[in-house]
Amino acid sequence: MAVAVNNWAEQIRAGDVRAISRAITAVENSEAEAEELLRSLFTSTGQAYLIGVTGAPGTGKSTLVDRLAAFYRRERKTVGIIAVDPSSAFTGGAILGDRIRMQGHATDAGIYIRSMATRGFLGGLARATSDVALLLDAAGKQVVLIETVGVGQDEIDIVRLADCTLVVLVPGLGDDVQSMKAGLMEIGDIFVLNKSDREGADRLEQQILAMLNLVPERDGWKPPLVRTVATEDKGTEALAGAIAGFRSRSELSRKWEAKKVAHWKQRLVELIEARLLERVVGDPRGEEALEKLAAEVAERKKDPYAAVNEVLARAGIK
């Protein structure tokens, strides 16, 4: 292990903000040192409690996350926030939002906020998010809040990552929003009815409770519904209480270990994929060969499976 990386790891363990930021950038850019650093820090991880917060755009997730963070800070817990924003895949414009949000906590060394956009070709958003969560964990953050926008594969991957998943809903988000909720119903450990002072909140609450009755209990846990008005800091304490309840409930359960193992299995598969892919098409010549084959397939001169066989044969893999 290089001395430089060892020192760097030491600074991260001590919670040094600049060292953490540099490490996250290294992870995001898949820099060579990132792997060495993560290996060195790995035994210091597994202490943080990861809370995933998901829901459609417009549900006030960011405000809710900020309120929860402030609550945990009052409890003298250190907090990390990872704001995952797949919608900025093309712009990468997450940095500005970071700076603006940080202002509210600017003088507090116990909180660290970082936004992430979708990663590129060999990467993967879930992979990078998971590594950043490990870094914040190693840096001693006791609670890590992971906030994500949208519905789909990203949410499902974050569910695998988080210890507890909050699904945020609000009244008045369109009429056939129910179709979305059907999927969200099954990933939420706790449901948050935010903007609950708005018209339609009672009706939505009834609908959610009705739907939750249809979802089978998982390991003896019936997901509760918590009403909040994040902009006024209403319901934050009740929500933190529900999270604490879920935590103690799940840490007593056998499924807890199984969930952790499932998460790591998925992560190992991603790492294996990335490693293998790098071996096959990771150098400029491999990339060029792939480009040529893709053009032949696009012109229907070759079928995709024949092209794949060529790539593998070239790499000496049958």
Next chain:
Amino acid sequence: MAVAVNNWAEQIRAGDVRAISRAITAVENSEAEAEELLRSLFTSTGQAYLIGVTGAPGTGKSTLVDRLAAFYRRERKTVGIIAVDPSSAFTGGAILGDRIRMQGHATDAGIYIRSMATRGFLGGLARATSDVALLLDAAGKQVVLIETVGVGQDEIDIVRLADCTLVVLVPGLGDDVQSMKAGLMEIGDIFVLNKSDREGADRLEQQILAMLNLVPERDGWKPPLVRTVATEDKGTEALAGAIAGFRSRSELSRKWEAKKVAHWKQRLVELIEARLLERVVGDPRGEEALEKLAAEVAERKKDPYAAVNEVLARAGIK
């Protein structure tokens, strides 16, 4: 090539509905014959025009897709519809919706509708969607409409797949929905303001046009905005006209070929990943070894990179 697969391919080329349905199921379940079938059909593909339709839940995408399909049928074009629903990942409950939607076109052999939920471990939604589009293409569907819900990676993958991408927006979908639109702005070839008879439509139109002014022209194309009321079939013809305009514009362009090549490059990478992964952990013993390593990593007995190296060494890959 087995005779059975050859016959099957022939039936699909002839547009036989049962043969197509069986093939889609084979693709979804990654059955052994699916690859052989796709290889056999591949030279018959590349004729269909793929239209991606994306937007948040509640924007009326399904109705819009149905209206477009009916329009193309009146033009005597054969139509395929693929409704991708990542939110049903946990329930797989897309089948019922299929049946209900099919009723509207039940007596029309020129239209084929299929819903798809997220695929499992070795699969991938984009991969399965792409293969199903190939099947419908080989079956002679001249227009294939691919409808997807949500924001995030799924949309981006579908953009790569589609020849033309429609982004559907509606008035009154919450206040900070703008953050989502920022990402959608860059993937849309045509913008659809659906439910345009609702309050707030004019204001939203102004906002979209203002945002579109900020997006750089791609290859001389400035994405237009089309107002529709899909429930009343208003604006369908204008939308089809915009699609036809984009199609003739892009088929003249060099970028057209580049986009096709980029799509196939991505698809080849996915196929390579799946093939390699199957080699490394595809058998029950490999799966078992992976499970054991994941447990060791979860307990922090081993770091993930050491575990990956073990898996690769076991498969004889350095």
